[in-house]
Amino acid sequence: MNNGRFPISLHILTLMASAEGELLSSDFIAGSININPVLVRKEISNLRNHGLIESKEGKNGGATLAKPADKIRLSEVYHAVQQASLLGNSKNKPNPDCLVGKQINQHLDNLYQEIEGALLHKLDKTSLADFLRQFA
Template sequence: MNGRFQIAVHILTLLSKANCELLSSDYIAGSININPALARKEISNLRNYGLITSKEGKSGGYGLNKSSGQITLADIYQAVRNQPFLGLAKNSPNPDCPVGKQINKNIDSLYADLDKTLFTKLKTITLADFSEKFD
C-alpha cells in the first residue's frame, strides 16, 4: 500500500476530529510532518473526490465535505490510487514463451480479484470508526 493512503487517512482523521473548524495546510502538514505543499496537493486530490471542502483567503482552510460516518476507507483508497489496488502487471515477458505470453493477463485477473477482496473489506470501515480509536 501506498504512502499516500496513510497521508490521506491522517488528513481526514484530523478533519474529522476538528469539529467543523477549518484546519490550515500548515497545521495539517505539521501533524503529519510533511511539506505543506505536499499536503495541499493530496488535499486537492481528496477534494476532487468529494471528501474535503476548502476555503481560500485569510481564515481559509479545510473541512470534511461529508460526515465521517458517510466516508469509508474504501472511498479514501479509491481517491488515492490511480491504478488498481495492487498495481497492474508491469513486466514485458517473452511473447514466444507460452507462459510469458499469458502471464500478464492472468496476473491482472488475479490482482483484480484480490483488489475486490480488499475493497469489500475497506467498505466496512468508516472514517468515524477509525477516528474513534484516537483518545
C-alpha cells in the same frame, strides 16, 4: 498504488473528523503529519476532486470534510489515492513466444482484481468515524 499517499490522506481526514467542522490550515495539518505543507495542499486538492473535502481560500481559510465522517468509507479514500495496481503490474513485456510469458499478464490481472475486491470489501466496512473512534 502510490504507497505513501494513503496514510497521508487518511491522516488529513482523521484530523478533520476530529476537528468537527472547523477549518484546518495546511500548515497545521503539515505540522501533525510532519511533512511539507505543499504536499498537504496537493493531497487536499485530490481529496476535494473526489468529493471528500471542501476548502476555502483566503485569510482564515482551510479545509474541512465535505460530509459527515460516518458517511466516508475508507474505500473511498483508497479510490482517491489509488493509481497503480495493488501488487504491481509487471511493466515487463514477457516473451510472446513463450507459453507462460504470452498469457501471464492476463492471469495476473485476474488475480489482482480478485484480491483488490477482497481488500475493498474490508475497507468498505470501515467509516472514517469508525477509524477516529479508535483514538483515545
